[in-house]
Amino acid sequence: MPEVAGVAPLRFVATVPRGFADLLATEIAALGGVAIKETSGGVSFDGPLAVGYRACLESRLASRVLLEVGRAPIGSTEELYDLAHGIDWREHLDPKGTLACEFTGKHPAINNTHFGALKLKDAICDQLRETTRDRPTIETQRPDLRVHAHSQRNEVTLLIDLAGDALSRRGYRLAGGEAPLRENIAAGILMRAGWPRIAAAGGEFLDPMCGSGTFVIEAAWMATNTAPGLLREFWGFQGWRGHDSGLWKDVLDAAKARMQEQLPVVMRGSDRNRAAIATAQANARRAGVGRDLIFEHCDIAQQRPQNDEPDAPPGLLCVNPPYGQRIPGSDDAADAHRAIGVALRDCFANWNAVVITGEPQLGQLIGCEASRVHTVWNGAIECRLLRFTPGERRARREAARGIVIDDPAVGQGSGAQMFANRLRKNLQRLGRIARRENVGCWRLYDADMPEYALAIDLYTGAGPDAGRRWLYVQEYAAPSTVDPEAARRRREEALAVLPEVTGVPLTDIRLRTRRKQKDGGQYARLNRREEFHIVEEGGLQVRVNLDDYLDTGLFLDHRLTRQLLGRRAGGKRFLNLFCYTGVATLHAAAGGAASSLSVDMSRTYLDWAAGNLAQNQLQGPQHALLQADAVKWLAEQPTAAAFDLIFLDPPTFSNSARMQDILDTQRDHAVLIRHCMRMLAPGGMLIFSTNAQRFELDSVISEDFRIADISAPTLPFDFQGNPRIHRCFELQQRRSCHTTRLCSPSLAGS
Numbered sequence: 001m002p003e004v005a006g007v008a009p010l011r012f013v014a015t016v017p018r019g020f021a022d023l024l025a026t027e028i029a030a031l032g033g034v035a036i037k038e039t040s041g042g043v044s045f046d047g048p049l050a051v052g053y054r055a056c057l058e059s060r061l062a063s064r065v066l067l068e069v070g071r072a073p074i075g076s077t078e079e080l081y082d083l084a085h086g087i088d089w090r091e092h093l094d095p096k097g098t099l100a101c102e103f104t105g106k107h108p109a110i111n112n113t114h115f116g117a118l119k120l121k122d123a124i125c126d127q128l129r130e131t132t133r134d135r136p137t138i139e140t141q142r143p144d145l146r147v148h149a150h151s152q153r154n155e156v157t158l159l160i161d162l163a164g165d166a167l168s169r170r171g172y173r174l175a176g177g178e179a180p181l182r183e184n185i186a187a188g189i190l191m192r193a194g195w196p197r198i199a200a201a202g203g204e205f206l207d208p209m210c211g212s213g214t215f216v217i218e219a220a221w222m223a224t225n226t227a228p229g230l231l232r233e234f235w236g237f238q239g240w241r242g243h244d245s246g247l248w249k250d251v252l253d254a255a256k257a258r259m260q261e262q263l264p265v266v267m268r269g270s271d272r273n274r275a276a277i278a279t280a281q282a283n284a285r286r287a288g289v290g291r292d293l294i295f296e297h298c299d300i301a302q303q304r305p306q307n308d309e310p311d312a313p314p315g316l317l318c319v320n321p322p323y324g325q326r327i328p329g330s331d332d333a334a335d336a337h338r339a340i341g342v343a344l345r346d347c348f349a350n351w352n353a354v355v356i357t358g359e360p361q362l363g364q365l366i367g368c369e370a371s372r373v374h375t376v377w378n379g380a381i382e383c384r385l386l387r388f389t390p391g392e393r394r395a396r397r398e399a400a401r402g403i404v405i406d407d408p409a410v411g412q413g414s415g416a417q418m419f420a421n422r423l424r425k426n427l428q429r430l431g432r433i434a435r436r437e438n439v440g441c442w443r444l445y446d447a448d449m450p451e452y453a454l455a456i457d458l459y460t461g462a463g464p465d466a467g468r469r470w471l472y473v474q475e476y477a478a479p480s481t482v483d484p485e486a487a488r489r490r491r492e493e494a495l496a497v498l499p500e501v502t503g504v505p506l507t508d509i510r511l512r513t514r515r516k517q518k519d520g521g522q523y524a525r526l527n528r529r530e531e532f533h534i535v536e537e538g539g540l541q542v543r544v545n546l547d548d549y550l551d552t553g554l555f556l557d558h559r560l561t562r563q564l565l566g567r568r569a570g571g572k573r574f575l576n577l578f579c580y581t582g583v584a585t586l587h588a589a590a591g592g593a594a595s596s597l598s599v600d601m602s603r604t605y606l607d608w609a610a611g612n613l614a615q616n617q618l619q620g621p622q623h624a625l626l627q628a629d630a631v632k633w634l635a636e637q638p639t640a641a642a643f644d645l646i647f648l649d650p651p652t653f654s655n656s657a658r659m660q661d662i663l664d665t666q667r668d669h670a671v672l673i674r675h676c677m678r679m680l681a682p683g684g685m686l687i688f689s690t691n692a693q694r695f696e697l698d699s700v701i702s703e704d705f706r707i708a709d710i711s712a713p714t715l716p717f718d719f720q721g722n723p724r725i726h727r728c729f730e731l732q733q734r735r736s737c738h739t740t741r742l743c744s745p746s747l748a749g750s
Helices: 002-006 021-030 047-057 077-085 113-132 183-192 195-200 213-224 245-257 275-286 332-346 360-364 392-399 406-411 414-438 484-500 556-568 583-590 603-615 630-636 665-677 698-705
Strands: 012-015 034-041 043-045 062-073 100-106 145-152 156-163 206-207 265-269 296-297 316-319 352-359 372-378 381-388 441-446 453-462 470-476 509-514 534-537 540-544 571-577 593-599 623-627 644-648 681-688 705-709 728-731
Touching: 002 644, 021 034, 021 043, 021 183, 043 047, 047 062, 047 245, 062 077, 062 453, 077 156, 077 453, 100 113, 113 145, 145 681, 156 441, 183 195, 183 213, 183 316, 183 352, 183 381, 195 206, 195 213, 195 316, 206 213, 213 265, 213 275, 213 316, 265 275, 296 571, 316 332, 332 360, 352 509, 372 470, 372 728, 414 441, 441 534, 441 556, 441 665, 453 484, 453 534, 470 484, 484 509, 509 623, 540 583, 556 681, 571 583, 583 593, 583 644, 593 603, 593 630, 603 644, 630 665, 644 665, 665 681, 665 698, 665 728, 698 705
Parallel strands: 100 145, 206 265, 206 316, 265 296, 316 352, 470 509, 571 593, 571 644, 593 623, 644 681
Antiparallel strands: 012 043, 012 062, 034 043, 062 156, 145 156, 352 381, 372 381, 441 453, 453 470, 534 540, 681 728, 705 728
């Protein structure tokens, strides 16, 4: 059935080891796939048959590539049978050929995967027998056609395995050593470490504990653009009736034409085990790179960069040390990790490095802070992938803004592990909601455990910062009754486990301390880096600054309030008082506000607001920004129906030198509200919000205006544990309203 190749697009699924789906999605896009979507075990994508062939031949990460031939929700095994029986299998399999069937996933009506595979096999065989009077033979080893049924929730997808065998089996490795990585996992680690970029810049490669040489060979194939499937002799599509042999030959020829003849950089592997070196050399010969790679019998302590000139391009040290899970002898594993740390500090300080370890406590023995931490799986073993960049210790201390952990083992204590467990639970529970609601910035932890008095916010990059994440950690200053040394140790315990649990490196964690300011004093500016990052809220890009101020430019607890304003703003004249960085104005403008006026006393914040509008192409004369004391400005405005929607969110307390008077929101909210209400058009609405923890609304205000308390509906999912984080009210005019009554002695005459 060669004409299937002309049917576009076909739907494919590529499976991948856990922890590498994002890299596979990027790889599939480079191979020509479209409509790419990450799934729990890989990616799905569309494309012509040639793209499926290229994925089989050229993907370094995929475990299998499968072609979708059917999909439907089913409620029973009989419906599974009907789904499979409804496909014309004559288009896919010679009735006298061989067949293998598999069932994977979970389904409420099919709790036995063997039984699910049996029903699939029966349906295919019965359909072929009914239409041709022949039926295929069942063959589990290299059949003409291997068919998978995969269930997710109540939906079952039927797929043809185009690979036929795991794509990680490249064909060069006959012996794997004591604890080898699968080839596609090794390739994923190299890609995560940036090896293609390092090689293109002329950097060397070294695996000082190379074992069977998998890292070195995979790195060599990347550097020479060698397709990883060129050595394979068997493919699952060879017995498939839809196979187009001419198209496959074209794909093969194109891949061979892209290969380079020689390695562009020096690539080495070493090991203190002579037998491992012999195995690595034999594998390299089978892979076609034996004459180019250097394998040495020596210990990591004897290794040095071949090019040690000061201006030499940084190389990559890549290592999979023993970690006790598969190889007995924890002393050897500990010694290996310590030796890696010595090499990184003494000999390879200017190199990139990546280490995969199966036990977090062993990773601590390296003694260097990783610049990135990723969670990956080596078979059933959950591992940490630790990435180190040149000068990372200096960069870490500079970027972490004072985060110093004196004792690397501090995160192994019982208290630290309890804190880590709480973080994991929060990540799982709250992260699931965040993904469902497409929220990229949310509160991960808010003093859930009293002894760890921290608020931890997770920021996810967007636009040019897509794929990057930061943690913004705010420590609530301990009272004088708490021993400062105990507080310091708790802080270090928390910081020590954060990179491991969240995968966010210490370089992207910011620590701030919130103290009660004497006499209402203001928090001073912390730095002058002016480094902004882009995050997303409700489909809008927002500029945040994680370094220069105590607050980042985005109050996360007002997320739903801002979205409410956006929904209410269509065609309205919008006023944003104490506008801060203008994110509420951004939502109103995106929601179709006819005009907006944003008022704040800070030129810095107004410039920031202008940047937010420009970032989303929403700037224009209809969205004005005014530098003014909002309290004084309100009092001076004539009574006029100037606005349809007003957002009033004053600071809890302010005694800024630029203000005419001290602002105390609990004391002064009534007069502020009255000033706003006289500026509302008929039918207009004021949304008043405050973060004052013990706030009580003035009873006279309640009498004079129609008020709805919307505090609970505007409380985001990640702040449910702190219901008093803010109070929020909707206010509208009554028909007979006393608008001249003022309640604040301090503001009545302003």
